[in-house]
Amino acid sequence: MEQINKLGSVVYYTRKLVNIDINSIREIPSLSDFREVITESLTHLYRFYGEEDFIHLIDEIYQYEEEQHNKNKEFYNSLTLKEDKHYRDELEEILKVHKSFSRFVEDDLYSVCCQYNAIDYPNYSLMDYFMPILEKLRIEGDFPAAFANDIDFKLKSKEEDAAQQLRNIKDLSSYSWYQKRIEDFKKYEWFSDHKKKNLYTFLDNIKNPKPKEECDIYALFNQSRDSKETKEEEAEDIQANIFKDRQSNLLKLLKQYSISKEERFSLLNYYGLNSILNAKIPCYKNRESEIKIITEDISEHISNENLLQIMKFFPELGLSAEATDKAPYYKRSGKPRQYYNRQGVLITDKSEFGDIIFKDITLVVSPKVKWMDEHKDAFEELLTHFNLIDRLSYDSGLPIIKL
Numbered sequence: 446m447e448q449i450n451k452l453g454s455v456v457y458y459t460r461k462l463v464n465i466d467i468n469s470i471r472e473i474p475s476l477s478d479f480r481e482v483i484t485e486s487l488t489h490l491y492r493f494y495g496e497e498d499f500i501h502l503i504d505e506i507y508q509y510e511e512e513q514h515n516k517n518k519e520f521y522n523s524l525t526l527k528e529d530k531h532y533r534d535e536l537e538e539i540l541k542v543h544k545s546f547s548r549f550v551e552d553d554l555y556s557v558c559c560q561y562n563a564i565d566y567p568n569y570s571l572m573d574y575f576m577p578i579l580e581k582l583r584i585e586g587d588f589p590a591a592f593a594n595d596i597d598f599k600l601k602s603k604e605e606d607a608a609q610q611l612r613n614i615k616d617l618s619s620y621s622w623y624q625k626r627i628e629d630f631k632k633y634e635w636f637s638d639h640k641k642k643n644l645y646t647f648l649d650n651i652k653n654p655k656p657k658e659e660c661d662i663y664a665l666f667n668q669s670r671d672s673k674e675t676k677e678e679e680a681e682d683i684q685a686n687i688f689k690d691r692q693s694n695l696l697k698l699l700k701q702y703s704i705s706k707e708e709r710f711s712l713l714n715y716y717g718l719n720s721i722l723n724a725k726i727p728c729y730k731n732r733e734s735e736i737k738i739i740t741e742d743i744s745e746h747i748s749n750e751n752l753l754q755i756m757k758f759f760p761e762l763g764l765s766a767e768a769t770d771k772a773p774y775y776k777r778s779g780k781p782r783q784y785y786n787r788q789g790v791l792i793t794d795k796s797e798f799g800d801i802i803f804k805d806i807t808l809v810v811s812p813k814v815k816w817m818d819e820h821k822d823a824f825e826e827l828l829t830h831f832n833l834i835d836r837l838s839y840d841s842g843l844p845i846i847k848l
Contacts, residue, residue, distance in 0.1 A: 489574040539586040685775035688798035712763030715756035744848040770799035806848040
């Protein structure tokens with residue numbers, strides 16, 4: 446029976462992935478053939494389940510699904526309906542495929558790895574063998590992967606919230622479904638505490654409310670320090686954590702909105718820069734208060750507001766720089782965390798943090814867009830207005846502004 450269940454599972458997942466290829470990927474003209482990379486990934490799924498003898502089913506399933514796809518086309522043709530799908534936008538269709546593949550890896554394969562163990566695929570490594578599909582899609586689709594992942598995460602959260610709201614209908618006591626639910630729960634000993642486990646804690650909090658903690662962290666840090674060493678350590682730890690949180694959240698946003706490698710990033714557009722400049726994070730000690738990630742102008746030569754103005758008029762431009770920190774540095778309490786990365790290298794977390802600073806800032810034209818020479822005079826006039834004309838140079842006819 447277990448043999449049938451495992452083989453049934455692997456066939457189910459094979460059909461699911463093959464259908465994404467046949468019914469979605471092949472309908473997008475700008476994408477190449479994905480069958481080879483999908484087949485290679487699926488062979489690892491069969492090996493994971495110990496079903497190597499049935500790897501030939503991948504080709505058979507492809508053949509079967511292609512036949513079904515062709516029959517559907519013939520049926521619609523017989524009704525004199527158009528074969529071709531109507532695309533609102535090709536990028537939208539590519540992102541839909543990206544979502545389908547991402548869900549397959551993050552949901553289906555994650556579930557598989559939770560339920561089964563395989564000696565040759567430890568620690569969820571099976572999922573890694575399906576990443577070449579996503580990498581190929583990201584390269585050919587030419588879209589910001591981190592941005593797409595963020596969109597999918599938000600969509601998934603909305604879907605999960607909607608699913609929970611549907612489940613909540615069962616708890617509406619004025620409907621017969623609720624009575625049936627009670628009858629089902631009575632079969633279990635823990636039913637007497639069902640829905641009541643937090644009641645007394647809630648009532649106790651009403652009777653004895655905790656005072657709300659004020660959060661003026663900068664005033665706390667800058668105030669006259671007590672002579673006690675513990676107070677000094679606390680103030681330094683608070684400031685170090687402020688800088689750490691701001692840096693880590695900045696790097697996440699840079700990865701989402703730009704081409705980012707560690708602290709170095711490039712081609713951050715107007716939308717991304719505006720998002721980062723307006724981004725806030727919960728502050729250390731009191732998560733109800735927020736502080737801005739960027740608190741000063743990122744360049745010594747132009748204000749953030751004026752920089753955004755230039756990028757708004759010329760969206761062809763992207764910002765490149767290195768995000769680092771500057772002295773003075775503040776040390777976090779406790780020992781730095783150590784861990785091994787996937788390459789087996791021992792990594793030690795940083796323990797001292799300074800405020801954010803940007804180095805080697807330049808505005809350049811993205812290689813993906815065309816620079817309009819007819820607007821060159823207006824562009825230079827704008828830079829003259831912002832006292833940046835001396836920082837302008839050209840390379841192969843394309844402007845470079847060093848900030």
